[in-house]
Amino acid sequence: xxxxxxxxxxxxxxxxxxxxxxxxxxxxxxxxxxxxxxxxxxxxxxxxxxxxxxxxxxxxxxxxxxxxxxxxxxxxxxxxxxxxxxxxxxxxxxxxxxxxxxxxxxxxxxxxxxxxxxxxxxxxxxxxxxxxxxxxxxxxxxxxxxxxxxxxxxxxxxxxxxxxxxxxxxxxxxxxxxxxxxxxxxxxxxxxxxxxxxxxxxxxxxxxxxxxxxxxxxxxxxxxxxxxxxxxxxxxxxxxxxxxxxxxxxxxxxxxx
Amino acid sequence: xxxxxxxxxxxxxxxxxxxxxxxxxxxxxxxxxxxxxxxxxxxxxxxxxxxxxxxxxxxxxxxxxxxxxxxxxxxxxxxxxxxxxxxxxxxxxxxxxxxxxxxxxxxxxxxxxxxxxxxxxxxxxxxxxxxxxxxxxxxxxxxxxxxxxxxxxxxxxxxxxxxxxxxxxxxxxxxxxxxxxxxxxxxxxxxxxxxxxxxxxxxxxxxxxxxxxxxxxxxxxxxxxxxxxxxxxxxxxxxxxxxxxxxxxxxxxxxxxx
Numbered sequence: 001x002x003x004x005x006x007x008x009x010x011x012x013x014x015x016x017x018x019x020x021x022x023x024x025x026x027x028x029x030x031x032x033x034x035x036x037x038x039x040x041x042x043x044x045x046x047x048x049x050x051x052x053x054x055x056x057x058x059x060x061x062x063x064x065x066x067x068x069x070x071x072x073x074x075x076x077x078x079x080x081x082x083x084x085x086x087x088x089x090x091x092x093x094x095x096x097x098x099x100x101x102x103x104x105x106x107x108x109x110x111x112x113x114x115x116x117x118x119x120x121x122x123x124x125x126x127x128x129x130x131x132x133x134x135x136x137x138x139x140x141x142x143x144x145x146x147x148x149x150x151x152x153x154x155x156x157x158x159x160x161x162x163x164x165x166x167x168x169x170x171x172x173x174x175x176x177x178x179x180x181x182x183x184x185x186x187x188x189x190x191x192x193x194x195x196x197x198x199x200x201x202x203x204x205x206x207x208x209x210x211x212x213x214x215x216x217x218x219x220x221x222x223x224x225x226x227x228x229x230x231x232x233x234x235x236x237x238x239x240x241x242x243x244x245x246x247x248x249x250x251x252x253x254x255x256x257x
Numbered sequence: 258x259x260x261x262x263x264x265x266x267x268x269x270x271x272x273x274x275x276x277x278x279x280x281x282x283x284x285x286x287x288x289x290x291x292x293x294x295x296x297x298x299x300x301x302x303x304x305x306x307x308x309x310x311x312x313x314x315x316x317x318x319x320x321x322x323x324x325x326x327x328x329x330x331x332x333x334x335x336x337x338x339x340x341x342x343x344x345x346x347x348x349x350x351x352x353x354x355x356x357x358x359x360x361x362x363x364x365x366x367x368x369x370x371x372x373x374x375x376x377x378x379x380x381x382x383x384x385x386x387x388x389x390x391x392x393x394x395x396x397x398x399x400x401x402x403x404x405x406x407x408x409x410x411x412x413x414x415x416x417x418x419x420x421x422x423x424x425x426x427x428x429x430x431x432x433x434x435x436x437x438x439x440x441x442x443x444x445x446x447x448x449x450x451x452x453x454x455x456x457x458x459x460x461x462x463x464x465x466x467x468x469x470x471x472x473x474x475x476x477x478x479x480x481x482x483x484x485x486x487x488x489x490x491x492x493x494x495x496x497x498x499x500x501x502x503x504x505x506x507x508x509x510x511x512x513x514x515x
Binding site for chain 2: 051054055056074076078079080082084087088090091092093101102104131132133151
């Protein structure tokens with residue numbers, strides 16, 4: 001079953017200096033339980049794509065459907081993790097209150113239980129009473145992930161979620177994401193400009209062209225559900241795939257020996 | 258341990274001011290008869306604080322100031338939220354606001370006295386008028402500064418427009434609003450005392466100063482009242498700054514744990 005269907009999606013901004021088409025004629029689907037990475041050159045409209053799916057921007061053309069329902073406004077069962085954790089967490093709320101933020105409709109005990117579970121899942125069980133500024137960047141992004149998980153979304157959207165942390169922390173967070181989606185069967189659409197990351201994390205990689213972005217290729221990543229930062233990245237399949245993606249991003253398909 | 262008592266750096270300016278004042282009134286720089294030195298004024302102030310009538314006057318001034326401040330907050334915060342978040346209203350009203358704001362409250366004293374009489378209504382109304390603006394402007398401009406990513410995050414989690422205002426805009430604006438209140442306290446206090454000076458009937462610190470100034474024989478009381486007004490403002494400011502640090506610690510830049 002398709003969790004997400006994007007059909008003929010296009011968006012044109014009206015700016016002071018004329019029209020700017022960020023994305024055009026995008027078609028793809030994401031199946032339930034899949035982790036799909038979208039990789040594209042910077043400025044190609046990846047963020048526009050993500051914001052239209054999240055219902056934050058109304059697209060100029062085409063449709064987005066979430067488990068069969070057409071997206072018109074913000075869908076109730078979708079969560080977003082943004083790149084800039086320091087601006088996405090609310091500084092006036094404690095970690096627990098940040099995680100509880102989207103759970104307004106639940107009872108107090110249920111909220112507390114969900115927040116505690118989500119924080120435990122990202123390895124921050126003891127940090128609930130702290131404030132975001134008391135945590136490192138990587139820990140803040142874990143809180144943002146916990147907040148999205150606590151919401152139990154049908155689809156988790158991630159906009160360059162690991163682009164602002166150091167390399168070591170990025171590896172940790174990538175593996176955290178892989179573990180969580182194995183445990184919780186979450187459907188994830190993750191936007192990145194990092195070719196290696198897209199191959200390492202994805203079940204599939206969608207390669208976008210330069211702006212206006214269209215889907216250039218839809219690649220399967222047959223690396224299995226359990227991956228390892230050292231051995232997976234050194235494997236032949238990984239290396240071939242990343243070369244293929246890199247080639248596609250430079251314009252046009254290439255054949256790897 | 259050093260034997261000499263240490264003066265906090267923040268009090269050096271104040272101490273210097275009193276020293277200059279003392280010298281100025283003890284020498285012939287200014288007519289010393291009117292400008293009584295602090296060595297006379299400060300003991301007078303302490304003595305007056307033991308006087309029931311005087312304390313009652315001070316309390317009347319304080320209550321009027323606080324009341325005006327509360328009313329100003331109740332008007333200016335909602336108004337600022339509306340002006341800050343509904344552009345058409347802002348465009349329609351800003352010219353009026355910019356016209357009213359520069360009018361000094363004290364210039365309205367004669368009109369207010371004739372309209373509201375010499376009771377406390379007059380000084381509270383005028384103080385509200387003066388205290389509105391910093392709170393209104395700080396609230397309004399704070400809304401411009403709300404981080405768009407905070408708004409987007411809240412929206413992505415299905416927060417309604419009203420929810421955005423209450424759960425995102427208001428908490429982000431709160432530190433700026435409190436800064437507005439801090440500025441407004443001094444304004445409200447000054448307006449209350451000025452109105453008391455004008456309208457002899459109403460009880461308050463300004464009236465004490467006004468009565469004592471008649472004929473110039475009681476200048477130490479006049480100056481004691483003036484210095485006390487300054488001390489009240491100083492104390493209120495320090496208290497509000499403390500509250501700001503307590504309530505909004507998150508606004509201060511601090512290093513992360515990394």
